[in-house]
Each structure stands twice: as structure tokens, then as C-alpha cells.
Amino acid sequence: xxxxxxxxxxxxxxxxxxxxxxxxxxxxxxxxxxxxxxxxxxxxxxxxxxxxxxxxxxxxxxxxxxxxxxxxxxxxxxxxxxxxxxxxxxxxxxxxxxxxxxxxxxxxxxxxxxxxxxxxxxxxxxxxxxxxxxxxxxxxxxxxxxxxxxxxxxxxxxxxxxxxxxxxxxxxxxxxxxxxxxxxxxxxxxxxxxxxxxxxxxxxxxxxxxxxxxxxxxxxxxxxxxxxxxxxxxxxxxxxxxxxxxxxxxxxxxxxxxxxxxxxxxxxxxxxxxxxxxxxxxxxxxxxxxxxxxxxxxxxxxxxxxxxxxxxxxxxxxxxxxxxxxxxxxxxxxxxxxxxxxxxxxxxxxxxxxxxxxxxxxxxxxxxxxxxxxxxxxxxxxxxxxxxxxxxxxxxxxxxxxxxxxxxxxxxxxxxxxxxxxxxxxxxxxxx
Ligand code: HEC
Ligand code: HEC
Ligand code: HEC
Numbered sequence: 001x002x003x004x005x006x007x008x009x010x011x012x013x014x015x016x017x018x019x020x021x022x023x024x025x026x027x028x029x030x031x032x033x034x035x036x037x038x039x040x041x042x043x044x045x046x047x048x049x050x051x052x053x054x055x056x057x058x059x060x061x062x063x064x065x066x067x068x069x070x071x072x073x074x075x076x077x078x079x080x081x082x083x084x085x086x087x088x089x090x091x092x093x094x095x096x097x098x099x100x101x102x103x104x105x106x107x108x109x110x111x112x113x114x115x116x117x118x119x120x121x122x123x124x125x126x127x128x129x130x131x132x133x134x135x136x137x138x139x140x141x142x143x144x145x146x147x148x149x150x151x152x153x154x155x156x157x158x159x160x161x162x163x164x165x166x167x168x169x170x171x172x173x174x175x176x177x178x179x180x181x182x183x184x185x186x187x188x189x190x191x192x193x194x195x196x197x198x199x200x201x202x203x204x205x206x207x208x209x210x211x212x213x214x215x216x217x218x219x220x221x222x223x224x225x226x227x228x229x230x231x232x233x234x235x236x237x238x239x240x241x242x243x244x245x246x247x248x249x250x251x252x253x254x255x256x257x258x259x260x261x262x263x264x265x266x267x268x269x270x271x272x273x274x275x276x277x278x279x280x281x282x283x284x285x286x287x288x289x290x291x292x293x294x295x296x297x298x299x300x301x302x303x304x305x306x307x308x309x310x311x312x313x314x315x316x317x318x319x320x321x322x323x324x325x326x327x328x329x330x331x332x333x334x335x336x337x338x339x340x341x342x343x344x345x346x347x348x349x350x351x352x353x354x355x356x357x358x359x360x361x362x363x364x365x366x367x368x369x370x371x372x373x374x375x376x377x378x379x380x381x382x383x384x385x386x387x388x389x390x391x392x393x394x395x396x397x398x399x400x401x402x403x404x405x406x407x408x409x410x411x412x413x414x415x416x417x418x419x420x421x422x423x424x425x426x427x428x429x430x431x432x
Pocket of ligand 3: 258262263264265266334335336337338339348349350351353356358367370371375376379380381384385386387389400
């Protein structure tokens with residue numbers, strides 16, 4: 001009897017493993033000779049270039065100072081570190097021997113040419129929504145880039161997470177393949193914006209929280225999330241910015257990286273703007289703004305702005321008064337020389353910190369990051385710099401944060417600030 005059970009279990013296991021292997025198996029697609037640049041029209045390649053900007057392909061597939069698209073950029077996830085791959089048309093180490101069919105399968109189904117499953121750090125769960133025509137243009141653009149010989153770096157994923165076949169299980173649970181389906185309840189411009197944001201710009205990859213297995217929570221789209229040691233604020237009505245995100249402010253922020261009523265696109269949001277959205281056509285940018293504005297409904301709350309701005313300007317001037325407490329003195333000495341604004345309107349070169357989301361978020365991470373590491377000249381307003389204060393002690397950075405939270409918002413204080421500063425200092429500045 002016992003032997004029979006053991007044999008039965010072993011058989012079930014073998015059948016199960018065999019079944020899973022069959023289920024996970026994808027055929028390899030035959031290699032081709034590298035297509036010639038003359039195979040693609042200049043128009044098609046130009047269209048592909050804009051799409052590649054809108055999907056930030058080069059941001060993820062290039063290391064700092066490295067050759068464009070040659071891969072090797074580290075992506076630190078909760079599961080371990082993995083590296084982007086070489087997507088230049090080098091036949092040996094890049095994708096030069098990939099047919100368009102193989103490329104389309106990678107973009108739409110997350111499967112490499114050799115049949116292995118790709119990890120969702122490559123946002124194919126968004127790219128699956130791209131139209132065949134756009135994938136065609138991306139292929140044309142990639143195949144006409146300079147080839148770079150750069151072998152893939154091996155990933156540092158703990159066993160068994162590095163086993164690619166297991167990704168088939170992840171896909172079964174969380175991946176919904178299929179092209180973008182326009183929502184008939186909205187007009188063409190809104191749907192164009194939704195397509196660009198969801199299929200190409202994958203805003204949700206950062207702004208939507210993920211579950212324990214790293215999949216975006218579908219029922220919490222754009223609810224805000226932690227990403228790359230930053231916080232991507234909610235884009236829904238739960239966004240904490242005191243001034244609502246109206247279409248005008250979103251157009252300024254997403255098109256230039258700076259909104260006078262909110263602040264600067266820093267950290268991982270900086271390349272999204274400067275390498276991505278700013279390169280879209282004006283109509284496409286407008287469409288994205290249209291879609292994003294509808295997520296938070298800021299236009300309907302536009303009237304809330306004036307009183308909040310007036311209050312922020314008053315708070316700003318408080319740093320001139322008698323400074324009874326030591327936190328206020330520290331803030332004034334370190335920050336008010338630049339952040340004091342004597343005008344009657346917010347001035348993006350002297351941001352009113354009461355208006356900045358970083359001060360109102362429930363998590364102080366973004367504020368601490370900006371204080372420790374500053375904002376470099378390439379982000380935010382051109383050639384304008386906010387210096388980093390990494391020379392300040394953890395305690396002093398914590399005091400400045402606590403002071404801003406206390407005097408610029410009516411929200412509950414942050415707890416364990418000093419520990420957070422120490423943690424963020426240990427994480428380092430990162431790629432931004
Ligand atoms: C958020 C970062 C990120 C972005 C943005 C991104 N990729 Fe990737 N991509 C990756 C990572 C990481 C891998 C490797 C995945 C793996 O090893 O399983 C990858 C793999 C690929 C592959 C498979 C290559 C191979 O050698 O197996 C292709 C093709 C690809 N990306 C194309 C693109 C294109 C085209 C774009 C822009 C439209 C893009 N990627 C944008 C991170 C990104
Ligand atoms: C790689 C991750 C990433 C991607 C992709 C991304 N964002 Fe962001 N986003 C962030 C982070 C991080 C911040 C906070 C930046 C800061 O505080 O300066 C942010 C900030 C924002 C803000 C300002 C919110 C506020 O209250 O201050 C808006 C609006 C926004 N993103 C919209 C978008 C849209 C639209 C897209 C897609 C087209 C997008 N983001 C894609 C990470 C990302
Ligand atoms: C030398 C001038 C200067 C000093 C000193 C300075 N800042 Fe800034 N800060 C700026 C400028 C300019 C910007 C806008 C940056 C841009 O648009 O590129 C900024 C932006 C910010 C932002 C907005 C970030 C965002 O993502 O929108 C915060 C928060 C901030 N500063 C906090 C502080 C704090 C706290 C201090 C003191 C510890 C401080 N700053 C000291 C010049 C300064």
C-alpha cells in the first residue's frame with residue numbers, strides 16, 4: 001500500500017513536472033542574417049525613434065556613460081538584481097539575428113528568440129498592448145542603430161528565481177497578453193493618451209503598487225508605489241499635492257519636467273520626461289495629459305488652488321520672522337536662502353515647499369533623497385541646480401524634514417525619520 005502511494009506520488013510529480021515543462025516550452029525562432037539598413041524607409045525609422053523615446057528603451061538598455069542600447073544596466077528588484085540586455089543589431093551579443101517575428105514575440109509575449117521566458121523587469125506586460133505597426137517601426141529603428149558587441153551580464157537572482165521556465169507560471173497568474181483595446185466610453189484623443197501611457201510609456205510600471213510576486217495590482221492602478229528607492233506618487237484622486245494636478249500643470253510637468261505649483265520631475269521621473277515625453281509630438285503629449293488628468297480628476301478641483309497657494313506663500317515668509325526653535329533656524333540657514341519667495345506668485349526657481357508632493361506624501365523618501373543628493377542641472381529647470389546636503393548629519397536632515405512637515409502641512413508627523421535618512425544614505429544616490 002505504502003509503496004503504491006509513493007509510486008503514485010512520484011508519478012504525479014513526474015507528470016506534473018513534465019506537464020509544466022510542456023506548458024512552459026516555447027519554440028526557438030530561426031536566426032536570420034542581420035537586415036540591411038536599406039530594408040527600412042527613413043519615415044519608418046523616424047517613427048520608430050519617437051516610439052523608442054516614448055518607451056524609454058535607451059534609458060533601461062544603456063549604462064551610465066555606456067554605448068547606447070548595449071545593455072548591462074542593473075535593475076535592483078525585491079527579488080535580486082538583473083541586467084538589461086544588448087538590443088543593438090550585433091548578431092552575436094545583441095538582437096541582430098532576430099527576425100521581426102522573434103522581436104514581436106518578445107515585445108508581445110515576453111519570450112526571447114531562443115524560446116526562453118523573459119523577466120517582467122522588461123515591461124512586456126505593457127508592451128504587449130503595442131500595435132503591430134508600432135512594433136514594426138521599433139524593429140526598424142533598432143535594426144538601423146550601430147551594432148555594439150557587449151555580452152549579457154549574468155543576473156544575480158537567488159535560486160530558484162533565476163529559472164526562466166518558472167516565469168511561465170508567473171505569466172499564467174498575472175500576465176494578460178493582448179493589444180490595447182480602446183475604451184468606447186472615451187473619445188479618440190483620450191484613447192490615444194491611454195495607449196501611449198499604458199502600452200508605450202508604462203506609467204503603471206512605477207506608479208501602480210505590486211503584489212508579493214512583483215505583479216502590478218490591477219485593482220489599484222496608479223495608486224502610487226515604491227520604485228528604485230523612490231516613491232512614485234499616486235496619479236489618482238489620492239495624489240497628496242495641495243494644488244490639484246490640472247491639465248495645465250500636467251502639461252508643464254510632463255512636457256518640461258517642472259511645474260511652478262508642484263515642483264520638479266526628479267529621480268526616475270526625470271528620464272521619463274526628458275528622454276521620453278518631451279520627445280513626443282505636441283498632439284501626443286496633449287493626449288497623454290488628457291488621459292493622466294482624467295485619472296486624478298484635477299480639473300474639477302481647480303478652484304482649490306488659489307487659497308492653497310496663498311497659504312504656501314505665507315508659510316514661505318515665516319522663515320524671516322523671529323526663529324524661536326532650532327529646527328526653524330536650521331531650515332532658514334540651509335534652505336531659505338533659495339526657497340524664500342517674496343513674490344506674489346510661486347517661482348519655480350525658488351520652489352514653495354508647501355506645494356511640493358514630497359512634503360505631503362505619507363513616506364518621506366523623496367524629500368530625504370532630494371535633500372541628501374540634490375537635483376542636478378540636467379533635471380528640472382535647465383541649468384538650475386539644487387545642491388545636495390549629504391554632509392549634514394542624519395539628525396539634521398531629519399530635523400529639516402520634520403520642520404517642513406510640521407510648518408508646511410497639517411498632516412501627521414513622519415515617524416523614525418532619522419532611521420529613514422540613514423537607510424537612504426546607505427542606499428546611495430543610485431542612477432539618478
Ligand atoms: C524598465 C526597463 C526597461 C525598459 C523601459 C525597456 N526594457 Fe527591454 N529589457 C529590459 C530587461 C531588464 C531585459 C532583460 C530581461 C531578461 O533578461 O529576461 C530586457 C529585454 C529586452 C529584449 C529581449 C532581448 C534579449 O536579448 O533577450 C528586447 C527585444 C527588449 N528588451 C526591447 C526593448 C524595447 C524595444 C524597449 C522600448 C520600447 C525596451 N526594451 C524597454 C528592461 C527594459
Ligand atoms: C521609472 C519609474 C517611473 C515611470 C515609468 C513613470 N514615473 Fe512618474 N514618477 C516617478 C517618480 C519616482 C516620481 C516622483 C518624482 C519626484 O518626486 O521628483 C514621479 C512623479 C510623477 C508625477 C508628479 C506627481 C506628484 O505629485 O509630484 C506625475 C504627474 C507623473 N510622475 C506622471 C507619470 C506619467 C504620466 C508617466 C508615464 C508617461 C510616468 N509618470 C512614468 C516614477 C516614474
Ligand atoms: C542654492 C539654492 C538652494 C538651496 C540652498 C536649497 N535648494 Fe531646494 N531647490 C532649489 C532649486 C533651484 C530647486 C528646483 C530645482 C530644479 O527645478 O531643478 C529646488 C527644489 C527643491 C525641492 C523640490 C524637489 C522636487 O522634486 O520637486 C525640495 C523638496 C527642496 N528643494 C528642498 C530643499 C531643502 C529642504 C533645502 C535645505 C536643506 C534646500 N532645498 C536647499 C534650490 C535650493
